[in-house]
Amino acid sequence: MNLTTSYLGLRLRNPLIASASPQNAELDHLRWLDDAGIGAVVLPSVFQEQLEAGTNDYASIGAACAEVPEFLAPLDGGPYGLIPESHLALIMRAKAELSVPVIASLNGASASHWTRYAALLEEAGADALELNLYFVPVDPLEPGAAVEQRYLDVLGSVRQAVKIPVAVKMPPYFSSIGNMASRLVKGGADGLVIFNRYLQPDIDLQRLELSSELELSSAREIRLPLLWIALLAGRVEGSLAASGGVESAEQVVKYLLAGADAVMTTAAILREGPGCVHTLLAGLEDWLDTQPVESLEQIRGSMSWLRLKKHDNYVRANYLQLIEGFGSAHRS
Numbered sequence: 001m002n003l004t005t006s007y008l009g010l011r012l013r014n015p016l017i018a019s020a021s022p023q024n025a026e027l028d029h030l031r032w033l034d035d036a037g038i039g040a041v042v043l044p045s046v047f048q049e050q051l052e053a054g055t056n057d058y059a060s061i062g063a064a065c066a067e068v069p070e071f072l073a074p075l076d077g078g079p080y081g082l083i084p085e086s087h088l089a090l091i092m093r094a095k096a097e098l099s100v101p102v103i104a105s106l107n108g109a110s111a112s113h114w115t116r117y118a119a120l121l122e123e124a125g126a127d128a129l130e131l132n133l134y135f136v137p138v139d140p141l142e143p144g145a146a147v148e149q150r151y152l153d154v155l156g157s158v159r160q161a162v163k164i165p166v167a168v169k170m171p172p173y174f175s176s177i178g179n180m181a182s183r184l185v186k187g188g189a190d191g192l193v194i195f196n197r198y199l200q201p202d203i204d205l206q207r208l209e210l211s212s213e214l215e216l217s218s219a220r221e222i223r224l225p226l227l228w229i230a231l232l233a234g235r236v237e238g239s240l241a242a243s244g245g246v247e248s249a250e251q252v253v254k255y256l257l258a259g260a261d262a263v264m265t266t267a268a269i270l271r272e273g274p275g276c277v278h279t280l281l282a283g284l285e286d287w288l289d290t291q292p293v294e295s296l297e298q299i300r301g302s303m304s305w306l307r308l309k310k311h312d313n314y315v316r317a318n319y320l321q322l323i324e325g326f327g328s329a330h331r332s
């Protein structure tokens, strides 16, 4: 079965991408993912805060990495302790050793000089760049339009710094997701990751303090990204990667039917190890074998808004039907 796909203009052997996670800072882990058949990998993010706290002398970071082979020595510290130089070394080593595209990731919330670091990621060999725009608009006086502009500004300055494809890992918190998606593409994004997973805090009732335990996603979480992949597929110009809630091949198949060009997973890999890549791909092939097709391309987007004749389940009618159905099923 032909599973090849195109994402951000990159040819992938299959649509499965290991999204950014700390394990992707380890070369052994990246090699295992490659051996298990992953389509591409996203490295852990370099954060705006790390870059602003550092030297800011991006020219000398780049020169040091290019000239001093010791930068390619084993990386120390945890992935989020990775200094920007080590990050560049990670890209170089991953590019030298992996057979699949290596996507670097930048995580920030406002445009300033840190975005120039993107050029170093490109120089180090990254095949593409993922921009994680994680911003919580805590100021009730900040209008939605200003928040949207903030995203476009960061994208604009990263876009100016690099020629490689750029994807935006966007949150689902816009009043018009479709409009924002189109504006991001017009603003220079070659693709969108649907969606960034924001981590909300909880309250610890014993200690009376905020707790922020990181819970891995479950398959229940696919419905929001699934809806938006289906609504956007074929209607915005950039590539679409679905992200969130992959536990088994079932979710991968659903995202592809909705119209995703690629499907990302972190939780499944963190839970089960790189071996799950093989399981997910085998499950995808098994499902495709039940269909009268020879390639993934033939089923992609067949359940998208654009391709379905009947849209009821994607709009308010679905809500009404569900509530009515629930009411009659539970009436005594």
Ligand SMILES: Cc1cc2nc3c(=O)[nH]c(=O)nc-3n(C[C@H](O)[C@H](O)[C@H](O)COP(=O)(O)O)c2cc1C
Residues within 6 Å of the ligand: 019, 020, 021, 022, 043, 044, 045, 105, 107, 132, 169, 195, 196, 197, 214, 216, 217, 218, 243, 244, 245, 246, 264, 265, 266, 267, 268, 270
């Ligand atoms: C421990 C951990 C670390 C992560 N680090 C990053 C990161 O550096 N950059 C990023 O964009 N996303 C990061 N993510 C988010 C994942 O890339 C992914 O978007 C999220 O886990 C949802 O996908 P999933 O349901 O497949 O886990 C991280 C997630 C986890 C669980």
